[in-house]
Each structure stands twice: as C-alpha cells, then as structure tokens.
Amino acid sequence: MPIDILMPALSPTMEEGKLAKWLKSEGDTVTAGDVLAEIETDKATMEVEAVDEGTLGKILVPEGTDNVKVNEKIAILLGEGEDASAIDTASAAPAAAAAPAKTEAPSAPAAPSPQAPAQETPDDPEIPAGTAMKPSTVREALRDAMAEEMRRDPNVFVMGEEVAEYQGAYKITQGLLDEFSAKRVIDTPITEHGFAGLGVGAAMAGLRPIVEFMTFNFAMQAMDQIINSAAKTLYMSGGQMGAPIVFRGPNGAAARVGAQHSQDYAAWYAHVPGLKVVQPYSAADAKGLLKAAIRDPNPVIFLENEILYGQSFEIPDMEDFVLPIGKAKVERGGTDVTLVSWGIGMTYAMKAADELAGMGISAEVINLRTIRPLDIDTVLASVRKTGRIVTVEEAFPMCSVSSEIAYQVQEKAFDYLDAPVTRVTGKDVPMPYAANLEKLALPSVPEVIDAVKAVTYTA
C-alpha cells in the first residue's frame, strides 16, 4: 500500500507553509532519515525527513508552492514491489491522518480577514488622510519598528535569548544582527533574572535596552527586577533616575503548549504603578506602539502574541509611524453594544461583530492598545452611546483587566448602563494541553455573541 507523505506541522502555531524545495525526485529510493524536502514556515526553513523507506512514487505538490496546508498530501511513497499503478488507488483514498480542525466553530464565517469591513472602520486619527497603506505581518512590523529605532538612536540595543545568530526564536529580530552587529543585537544565556536586571542597570545608566523574553512566561523569573527595580526606581529616587527600557515578547496562549507556556500577564503588570503596559493587536499597533515604547523614558511592558505574529494587516506606508501609548482605537463603529478588547482578544471581538451585524446587532469594537495607562475615556464615550459593554480577553477572570474596566465603567457611567457589564475571559483553570480542552479554556466567538445577546436582551 503506498504511503502518503503529508505536509508536516513544524511549530505549535503553524497552519501552512511553503514547499521550498524537493531534494528527492520521483523514482528516487528513499530510506528513513533521508531529507526529502525543505519547508519554509514564517519562522524558519526546515528539512523534512522520510520516516519510511521506499521509492518516491509521485510528487503531488511541486517545489515553490506557497500556502501548503498542514496535513495536505505532498507526495506518495511506494513500498517494495509496488509501482506507479498503485498511486491512483492511493490518491483516491482519504489521507490516513486527517488534518485536525484548527478553524473556528462551524458558526464562524469562512476565514474572515482580521481587518474589519471597510465601511464600518472609522478612520484612524493617528494616520493622516490619504496615507497609502501596505500589507505587513505583525512579525515584520515589530522587526521594522526595532530597526527604525535602532537607526535613529545608537543607545538602543536588543538583547535576549536567540535574538542574534538564530535570528529570533520567533524570527522577530530577523536581520537585525546583520545590520547592527553583535554589539547591539545580543544573545544572552538562558538567565532571565540576570539579564533583565542587567538591562535595567544599563537603562539606569542611560542606554535604551529592548529586552526580549522568549515568552513572558519566562519573565516570571525576572519579575523582581521588572517590578522592584524598573518600575519603582524613578519614584524612590525622587525623579532623579528611571529605567527607559522595553520588555517585549510573546504573551498568552500560543497553541497546545500547556499551562506553563500559555499565561496572559497583562493584569499582573498593569497592577504596578511605574510601568506602562502595551498589548498590540494589529501590525499597525505593533509598529506604532513599539516605536513609541522604545522612545518612552519609562519602563514599558510590550505584550505580543505568537498567533498574531504571522497575521497580515494593512499598515500605513509612512517613514515614521508612531502611535501614542495610552490611547485606544475605535476599531469598528457601532450603536447597540460596546465590545472592548486588546491583543489577540480582538480577533474574537471582530469576528463576533461581523456575525452580530448579520443578526442586526451593531457592535462598536474598541481596541484598547494600551492597558496601562488605561484609556477609559474612549470606553466610557462608547458606553454612554450604546449603554452596554462586553469585554473580551484570554486571561484568567479573577482580578483581570476586565475586572478593572467593569469597576471603572460602573463608577463613571453607571447611569448609562442598560445591562450589567459583562465579560468573556479565559476560564479559571490552568491551560490544558488536549486540543478540545484548550479550546474550551479560551474565549470563543460564540461566547462573545452569547454575551452580547444577553446584554441586548435578544437571547
């Protein structure tokens, strides 16, 4: 029976990749361990090795093909004594291992683009009218932001695990070593506590460090330096000495990486006076806010998301696009309910708004962009208009950012509320590994829709 060779998943978040090159041709003998092909993901070029032996019977996906889905059949391997005549049977049969469902629940519309529909998107006040837009992934936006700021200010440097020669564990620092040399793009040992403290010391001495954590889960090791040294020194020195530093890296759940690699820390950092906390959603957020963070004279916690890294958005084609920290963006205008979210939570909010529009409910979606300082005024202005608010975030519910928004809204817009402030959050459990449980632990579009139906009394 011929064996199907499937497009492999090469990282927790990979959904598709480019079949860059075949290293074996049809008719070649293959033994286990032979490199068959090279696959390019958005993070790296990886080799695919044969698991079984036989003869490469047919190549189904030619080299150079982009966007090959994980688990798509890419070739057929013939066993001993089999010939090409066996192939037809093989390709007719369904692939042995079906692709695990990675798309949304059936109710979700077919792969909507992350951008909101054009008509409902208010102009971004930060982008001059008439500015040309261009596509960019969040990953490219972050890299470009750092590169631009490093060109602008020789005191800016980036340090972290695998940021230089490896080009970034998630390829955010790709190309920076070549341009800025090992003096300014620094591979550290795996010592978060130590290099976070070193970075803060360098910042106190006047440099502008960007400290990358491979994930913010590892920043727990460095918590003391971030809180006690970076956040408090300005105050404790009576304003003499602060720490102009950016701590950045992926935060929150990626995909199936379990409890210790999946936590969203926004609320933790947002709790502390002396820090600014930024959580971008789109590529434009990522670029404009990271540039602002690097220029900011205060310590800034910059919470990225691994799943968003590869997503593409339109960003303004401007020489120096900087967004203000502490200013939310009305991502989509609406009249019936206010959805407030930030970071990857926005993907649920935007999809839900699309579906709600189909049900005749007009949702205004606010992208907070910054968690601290919190732009509550933009939220309040919307709530005073809609009378209803649902917050959406992936973090745990207890003492979450949603909790704070709920408090401030009831304090400052109590008389405008026509329904209780409602939130959709991650569940109050450590992140499970099993695919079905992980999905249950995270918010979902149907949950957002249900919450909106509840507050609009349309359930």
Next chain:
Amino acid sequence: MAATSKTTSASSKSTSRTRSSAKKAEPAIAEFDKEQELHAYREMLLIRRFEEKAGQLYGMGLIGGFCHLYIGQEAVVVGLQMAKQDGDQMITGYRDHGHMLAMDLDPKGVMAELTGRRGGLSKGKGGSMHMFSKEKHFFGGHGIVGAQVSLGTGLGFANKYRENGNVAMAFFGDGASNQGQVYESFNMAELWKLPVVYVIENNKYGMGTSVARASATTDLSQRGDSFGIPGEQVDGMDVRAVNAAAAKALEWCRSGKGPYILEMITYRYRGHSMSDPAKYRSKDEVQKMRTEHDPIEQVRKRLIDKKWATEEDLKGIDKDVRARVAEAAEFAQTDPEPDASELYTDILI
C-alpha cells in the same frame, strides 16, 4: 601590593588551592602617605559619626522603617572610593549610607532622607534603603538582596557599550552571595568581559545567620571560579589593604579583562538593622573586633605613631566631622515633610 591576598584567575585555576582565612594587616601592605591617611581618617570618621547619629535619631523615633548601619565596615567603601576614577559607578544594597557619603553626597540630603523630609535625596520618597545620584554616579540603594548585582552588571555593560573607560563597583554582602542572580551576572560579566568589580562585604552574618551556617563554601572570593573570574580575600578592616586590592581590581577591569571579585572580610558592630538585638553572636566577639581591628583606630594610631598628626589635630578633625553631622541632623529634623502633592509625582516621566 597584594602579598596578603590570594588570587586565582582563569589562567591560574588550581584544584589544590589552599584555604585561607581573613588576613590581618601585615607589614607588606602598601603604606599610605600622610595625605591618604588623613583623607581616609576623615572619610571613615564622617561615616562613623553619621551612623551613630542616625542610630540615635532612630531611637528617638525620627527615622522610620528599616535602618541598617555601616559602623565597622567603613574601610571597605573608603578604600574603594580612594582607588576609583571620575565616572566609576557604585551600587549597593540596603546598607548604603556609607557608600553615599563616600561618593560625596551631601550628609544633609542623606540624613533628611532618613527622616523622610522634602530635602532628602529622594525627596523623602525613598528612605534609608533607596537613594540615588546620577550626578555622583551612585546608583542606589536597593532593598532586595542581590538585585544590585545584576543592576551593577548592567552599569558595567553600559560602560563597555559606550567605551567610556569606567568601571562599575557592585557591592553586596555575604548573604547576597548565595542569590541565584549573582551567578547569572557573573556568567554574563565574564562572558562579555564587562568592567565590574564585585565587592563582597563579608561581615560574617547575613542578618542573624553566620556565613558558615548559610554557605556550603565559605571562601566567597572563589565564587567566581567556575566562570573564570579572579577573586581575592582582603582585610576589609584595613583601608590600605582595601585600597591596594581595589586599585588592582579596577585596573584589571579597566584594561578590558572582565570582572573581578574582592571579598572584603569585615564586621558590623551593630545589629543587622536597628531592630536586631544581635543575640546570635557574643558581646566578646564584637568587643574583640572593636578593640583589635577597628578600621578608624588603625589609621589614627598610624597617624600618631608617624607623627603625621597630633591628638589635637585629630580632635580638630573630629570636631569638624561632628559639626557636619550635627548640621545634617538639624536639617533632617527641621526640614518639612514632602508636600502631599508629591504623592503622585515621579511615577512616570
């Protein structure tokens, strides 16, 4: 110069090192000239008298919170201060008053910070453990044991990045020397050849726990051995020994060879903080150290013996120092508390 010190380095690592205990001052120590002796005397006496006054104000309820006195350890910071160059930085933990005075910060500002007044170095918002001066290259004043070691390594990193030829001195105690981030910092400092002198002020007790009860190996100068960082033990009660070792260590760092560890064998006469009754050691132990090894008495004796100063001269110095401290104490008690509006300033720039 370092005849009484033991040095190891990456190139002279040995598995059969002999253990040595703290050394007493020996004749081989590089002698100070008259000016150096007088300078050391004045500086150490200022710290001593300042700390005595701080202890007194604490007892009167004028200083709140924690207050960690440096009495007994004066030769350490003064010996290093005398060897440093302009622009070299110091950073330390919470026992920081002596370092600030040695870095030429105004005693009035330090004392007023202790009493939480608006004229304090941190406007009364930092307290005993948290004072800073960018102008004088003093980077705190840190309340979390060991944090200053990573931060100080960052100061060294900045020196190397800027190629300014300066060296950072990161002070920490025997207690902090068991913190994990100390070793993370050692590793990076040697890996990147950062100009940092790690000054371990071994005063024999981490709060109430003796070094032997807290440390699997008690020769702390060798704690950089696995990273190839040279280290030596120094008689931290003899300002000349400290100064000589500091000069050597600073030169090592300044010439691009990487970090250096100095373990200063020293002693604090008072408790860990003002609220520590110090029952973990005998009165005799303290008394013996005071009478036989006092850092200030050693200098005083040499000044008299060599006829570089008369009793009258030294009394004059003492009087000047007492006047400065009295002025600081007066200011610290009369300066107003910070305005209530200061509560919300200096959180973000």
